[in-house]
Amino acid sequence: MKKLAYILLCLLYCLPLSAQKQAAVPEKPWWKQNNLRVIQTNLPDYEAATLNPDSLVADLVHFSANTLIINAGGIMAFYPTKLDLQYTNPYMKPNMLGDVVRKCHEKGIKVIVRFDFSRVHESIFKAHPDWCYISPKGERIINTNMYAVSINAPYVQQGAFKIMGEVMDLYPIDGIFLNMPGYQVNNAYEGKYLGIDQNEADKKRFYEYSHGLTLPTEENPTDPTYIKYLEFKKHTGDDWSKRLYDLVKSKNRQIAICTYTEKYVDIIRHESQANNGVPYWPYTASDNVNNASHSFPDHIISNASIQQIGFQSRYNAVEPAEVAIRLYENITNGSGLDLSLMGDMRGYEDERNFSVISKVYALHKKHEQYFGNYTSTAKVALIAPGLWPGGLPMQEHRGIQLMLKEAHIPFDIIVSEQIENQADKIKEYGLIILPETTGLTAAAIQVLKDALARGSNIIATNTAMSDNPQALLDIFAAKAIAKDYDGSGNYLQPDNAAIFKRLKLQRMIMLKYNLAQYDLAAADSHYLPILSKGRPGPPEIIGGHTLTGNYAMAMKKNGKGTAVILPFNIGRLYYQNGYQEHKNIFLDVMEHVYPQAMQDVITNAPEKVEVIVQQYGKNNATASSKRDGLILHLVNITGFSGASYFEPLPVYGLNFKIRCDFKPKEVVMLATHQPIKFTWQNGMVNFAVKSLADYGAVLINK
Incomplete structure (x- = not known):
C-alpha cells in the first residue's frame, strides 16, 4: 500500500501545475461570485417564430447583461422534444434554443432555461386527465387551453425529470429556472380560489404519508388533518426538489438550480412586483433581498424586477423611476440585477424603462468588484x-x-x-x-x-x-x-x-x-x-x-x-x-x-433617502472573506408620492457620522473615485456628500 501511495504521489507531481490545482481545488460554481446581471425573456409562443438569436445576444451585450433566462419546456417545448408527454410550441424553430445558447456562450453570457410544470396543454389533458388538478367541487384550473396539473401525479413526478433531462442532454445550459413551483389551489392568472387538489394521486400519497387519513377538502388551521396536510406538502415538495437536485448535479455540478424556494436550490429567486393595493410599498427589493439573504445566507439571491403591471396588463411596464429604485436596492442589499419582461427587447410594447436598465446594468458592470461580497453591519x-x-x-x-x-x-x-x-x-x-x-x-x-x-x-x-x-x-x-x-x-x-x-x-x-x-x-x-x-x-x-x-x-x-x-x-x-x-x-x-x-449611522439625510451601510470585500475571481472597508449606499426615493413614481429630487449637503472600527485610509465616491475629506475619532468616521441624484455610493477603505 505504501508503494502504491508513493507512485500516485509521483504521478500527481508529474502533472502540469494547472492540472494539480484543478485536482486540488474544485471549480467554484459560476453563480457563487454573486455578480448576476439577469435579463429574462418570457416568450409568448408566437415570439418563438420571430426571435433572432443574433439580435437577442446583441441586446444582452448592449444592456450589460451576463445571464439570460429563456423558455425551454414544461407548458410547451421551445425546442424539438421527442417526448410525447410535452406539447410542442407550434411556432418553435428547431435551432432557436441551441443557437441562443451557443451565441450567448460566445459572448460570455450564461443561459438559464425556464421550465414551468404547473400546466399542460389540453391535448395532454385529454390523454391524461388523471395528471391534472381537480377541486373539491370537481372543477379544473384552466387558462384558455392550459390545465393546471397535480404535483403528485405522473407528469410532475416522472415526466418533468424526463423533460429537464432531455434539455440538459441536448444543450450545454448553465442553469434551470423553475417557474410557479408548488401546489395549486387557485387560478393565479384570474385571481380565483378553487381549493385543495383532490386528485387521486394526492389522495393516495397523503393516505400513505399520514397512515390512513383522508385528504382534507378545506384549509382549516384548527383541523389536525389539515395540519398534517401542511407537513405532507412540505415533505413532498422537499422530496421532489431533492430528486431534481440529484439529477442535475449528476449531469453537471456547474448547472445552477434557481427557483422561489430555498431547499436544494443554488439561487433563490424573488420578485418585486407592482402593488395591487394601497399603501404602495417602495422598498420591495430591499425587503426581498434583505429577508432572503439573511434568512438563507448560504444562497445567492436574485430579485427580479417584474416589468408588467399585472397578469392582465403584461404589455404595460411599471414606471422607470420605480424600476431604478428596485435595481439600486438590489445592489445595495447584496443581490445582483434581475429583470423579467415579456418577449425579447425588439419591438417591445413599452420601452420607457430601457434607458434606466441600460444605466444601472452598466453601473454594476463597471463597479462590480464593489458589489455582491458584503457582510452586514x-x-x-x-x-x-x-x-x-x-x-x-x-x-x-x-x-x-x-x-x-x-x-x-x-x-x-x-x-x-x-x-x-x-x-x-x-x-x-x-x-x-x-x-x-x-x-x-x-x-x-x-x-x-x-x-x-x-x-x-x-x-x-x-x-x-x-x-x-x-x-x-x-x-x-x-x-x-x-x-x-x-x-x-x-x-x-x-x-x-x-x-x-x-x-x-x-x-x-x-x-x-x-x-x-x-x-x-x-x-x-x-x-x-x-x-x-x-x-x-x-x-x-x-x-x-x-x-x-x-x-x-x-x-x-x-x-x-x-x-x-x-x-x-x-x-x-x-x-x-x-x-x-x-x-x-x-x-x-x-x-x-x-x-x-x-448611533451607528447619524445623518441629516431626508427620510426618503435610503441609507445602507455594508462591510465589503473586493468581489473578483479570488474573492474571499477579507473585508476591504465599508460601503455606504444611498438610494433617493424622494420621487415616490403615494402611488406614483417621479424622478427623484436632487438632495444636497448630506452629512454622515458612521460607526467604523478602523481608521480609514481614504474615503472616496464610488462613481468618480474622487476623495472626500473626512475625520475619524472615537470609532466614528465623519464626512459629507455634496449632492445626490438617484443613487450614490461612498467607499470607506482600509
Missing part, C-alpha cells in the same frame, strides 16, 4: 412573518420596517422559521424585533431566551407570541386576556418624559386597529396608560376618556437583556396612516432599551 434584527409575507402580519412587519428605514437604522430581516437555524447569529444582535410574530417553535423560543440572557433586547408588538402563553409569560411577564379588541376611540398617554422624548407636545395618542388586552402586572414596569373610548359624537358631547387601568407597554429585565411588549398594532398604524407619533413611540422605546441602534 446591522445590530438590529427584524423578524419577518415569511419570505413572501401577506395579510395583516405583513402590514405590521412593513410598518416597523418603514420606521427603521426612515430613521436610517441598519437592520437585518430574518424570516421567523429560520430563527432556530440562525441561533449563533441571532444572539449577536443588540435588538430583536418581533412584529406580531407567532408560530415560533420551541427551539426558536429557546434561541430568543438565550439571546436575552446574553444581553440582546427584544421588542414585540401586537399579538406576538400570544399563541404560546408560557413563552409570553416567561419572556415578557405578560398574560393575554383578549387577543382581539378594536382600539378605535382609545388613546395612549405618553406618561414618561424620560422615555418618550419625541412626544413632548402630545398628551393623547390616537389608536385604531387591534389593541390586545394583556395582564402586565408581573412585568418590571408599565408605560403608556390606555384611556377609554369616551363619548363619540358631535363636538358638544365628546370627552370622557378615563384611565382603564391597562397599559400598552411593559418591560421586563430578562438575563442581561430587556424584553418590551407593545400589545397593539403600532406597525400597521404607521404603515396604513403614517402618523409620526406612532413611529416616535417606537423609536423612543428603541432608544431607551438599545441606544446604539440610533
Whole structure:
C-alpha cells in the first residue's frame, strides 16, 4: 500500500501545475461570485417564430447583461422534444434554443432555461386527465387551453425529470429556472380560489404519508388533518426538489438550480412586483433581498424586477423611476440585477424603462468588484412573518420596517422559521424585533431566551407570541386576556418624559386597529396608560376618556437583556396612516432599551433617502472573506408620492457620522473615485456628500 501511495504521489507531481490545482481545488460554481446581471425573456409562443438569436445576444451585450433566462419546456417545448408527454410550441424553430445558447456562450453570457410544470396543454389533458388538478367541487384550473396539473401525479413526478433531462442532454445550459413551483389551489392568472387538489394521486400519497387519513377538502388551521396536510406538502415538495437536485448535479455540478424556494436550490429567486393595493410599498427589493439573504445566507439571491403591471396588463411596464429604485436596492442589499419582461427587447410594447436598465446594468458592470461580497453591519434584527409575507402580519412587519428605514437604522430581516437555524447569529444582535410574530417553535423560543440572557433586547408588538402563553409569560411577564379588541376611540398617554422624548407636545395618542388586552402586572414596569373610548359624537358631547387601568407597554429585565411588549398594532398604524407619533413611540422605546441602534449611522439625510451601510470585500475571481472597508449606499426615493413614481429630487449637503472600527485610509465616491475629506475619532468616521441624484455610493477603505 505504501508503494502504491508513493507512485500516485509521483504521478500527481508529474502533472502540469494547472492540472494539480484543478485536482486540488474544485471549480467554484459560476453563480457563487454573486455578480448576476439577469435579463429574462418570457416568450409568448408566437415570439418563438420571430426571435433572432443574433439580435437577442446583441441586446444582452448592449444592456450589460451576463445571464439570460429563456423558455425551454414544461407548458410547451421551445425546442424539438421527442417526448410525447410535452406539447410542442407550434411556432418553435428547431435551432432557436441551441443557437441562443451557443451565441450567448460566445459572448460570455450564461443561459438559464425556464421550465414551468404547473400546466399542460389540453391535448395532454385529454390523454391524461388523471395528471391534472381537480377541486373539491370537481372543477379544473384552466387558462384558455392550459390545465393546471397535480404535483403528485405522473407528469410532475416522472415526466418533468424526463423533460429537464432531455434539455440538459441536448444543450450545454448553465442553469434551470423553475417557474410557479408548488401546489395549486387557485387560478393565479384570474385571481380565483378553487381549493385543495383532490386528485387521486394526492389522495393516495397523503393516505400513505399520514397512515390512513383522508385528504382534507378545506384549509382549516384548527383541523389536525389539515395540519398534517401542511407537513405532507412540505415533505413532498422537499422530496421532489431533492430528486431534481440529484439529477442535475449528476449531469453537471456547474448547472445552477434557481427557483422561489430555498431547499436544494443554488439561487433563490424573488420578485418585486407592482402593488395591487394601497399603501404602495417602495422598498420591495430591499425587503426581498434583505429577508432572503439573511434568512438563507448560504444562497445567492436574485430579485427580479417584474416589468408588467399585472397578469392582465403584461404589455404595460411599471414606471422607470420605480424600476431604478428596485435595481439600486438590489445592489445595495447584496443581490445582483434581475429583470423579467415579456418577449425579447425588439419591438417591445413599452420601452420607457430601457434607458434606466441600460444605466444601472452598466453601473454594476463597471463597479462590480464593489458589489455582491458584503457582510452586514446591522445590530438590529427584524423578524419577518415569511419570505413572501401577506395579510395583516405583513402590514405590521412593513410598518416597523418603514420606521427603521426612515430613521436610517441598519437592520437585518430574518424570516421567523429560520430563527432556530440562525441561533449563533441571532444572539449577536443588540435588538430583536418581533412584529406580531407567532408560530415560533420551541427551539426558536429557546434561541430568543438565550439571546436575552446574553444581553440582546427584544421588542414585540401586537399579538406576538400570544399563541404560546408560557413563552409570553416567561419572556415578557405578560398574560393575554383578549387577543382581539378594536382600539378605535382609545388613546395612549405618553406618561414618561424620560422615555418618550419625541412626544413632548402630545398628551393623547390616537389608536385604531387591534389593541390586545394583556395582564402586565408581573412585568418590571408599565408605560403608556390606555384611556377609554369616551363619548363619540358631535363636538358638544365628546370627552370622557378615563384611565382603564391597562397599559400598552411593559418591560421586563430578562438575563442581561430587556424584553418590551407593545400589545397593539403600532406597525400597521404607521404603515396604513403614517402618523409620526406612532413611529416616535417606537423609536423612543428603541432608544431607551438599545441606544446604539440610533448611533451607528447619524445623518441629516431626508427620510426618503435610503441609507445602507455594508462591510465589503473586493468581489473578483479570488474573492474571499477579507473585508476591504465599508460601503455606504444611498438610494433617493424622494420621487415616490403615494402611488406614483417621479424622478427623484436632487438632495444636497448630506452629512454622515458612521460607526467604523478602523481608521480609514481614504474615503472616496464610488462613481468618480474622487476623495472626500473626512475625520475619524472615537470609532466614528465623519464626512459629507455634496449632492445626490438617484443613487450614490461612498467607499470607506482600509
